[in-house]
Amino acid sequence: MPAPIEFYFDFSSPYGYIASTQIESIAAKHGRSVDWHPVLLGAVFRLTGGVPLASIPLKGEYSARDMARCARLLGVPFQLPSKFPIATQAAARLTVWAQQRNVDAAKTLASALYRAYFVENGDISNPEVCADIAGVCGHDPAQALAAMNDPAIKDRLRQAMDAAIARKVFGSPYFIVDGEPFWGADRLDHVDRWLATGGW
């Protein structure tokens, strides 16, 4: 059984959202599964000195154009949210909670959270908004809301973040394929080719 593809993403990352719409079909083509790892880039940036794209002069402006262009090329609906970037603790904790219950249902929920933010301009930094989305995905909204405040869930996310940093994850999306790291939605073609060829 080949190892799953590790897919690290921050819910505030437009390129993470774009990648989330592509990675499962790329993996399936090669008989692989995908482990989804929500991460908090803010915590990573404190270590690496990184800053949110949108805040960088010139690069921020360019990136807004590039994100939309990349999404159009792939036929992925996309709209830069009016509040961007946002804190993503709530969405990440909710996903971690859902993963403990059912991994596939958690992917559905994570995709719904991403869509709510990058298509419908929903503010997923707000736990109540997240709980509503969980409700639409078949979870109990009250349980979902409680989960985002559960110290055990917070702890689990913290451990997952430590593990991600130990794996040298510094951006979103970030993939690890059989030990080989790939950063960025623009490396999806490399991921695809690596899976097909075993590397070059």
Added chain:
Amino acid sequence: MPAPIEFYFDFSSPYGYIASTQIESIAAKHGRSVDWHPVLLGAVFRLTGGVPLASIPLKGEYSARDMARCARLLGVPFQLPSKFPIATQAAARLTVWAQQRNVDAAKTLASALYRAYFVENGDISNPEVCADIAGVCGHDPAQALAAMNDPAIKDRLRQAMDAAIARKVFGSPYFIVDGEPFWGADRLDHVDRWLATGGW
């Protein structure tokens, strides 16, 4: 006559080097020419707060791996120089000087400078090394050496930098195709497609 593709690059940029080996053939496929614009990213970074890739924790290490991987995929010879990054005033000034004499010969020279640095580990921050390379490319080495100290050439590069910043160039490689900006060697496929389709 369609507008030339604007190609901005810093001589210390590995992805700029990789792009320099590809952009002419992409342009030719679509009946386009390419204007080569050497830029000094250091000057841009002072405006944008950017830092050299190699100096960023985790990202620097990843990037070294990614550069080599991208080059291998394209069949482009590449070796991360032992001195990296470097100041690129000398190489940029020499290129500007050569452009005043003959644009095509200047592309040959720029490619030779890039190859010297990223294939042969030559220190092109050193004007004498640059002058030797100019000599191999059929220029007079003494004239080349003088050009790199010529206040008129320095001024011309400064003006070119101001123009690049006015065009919002913030990285290397950076392309402008019929007004549309593209940043990164990983956008060469977008440049190609944009030229083919007129945009999407």
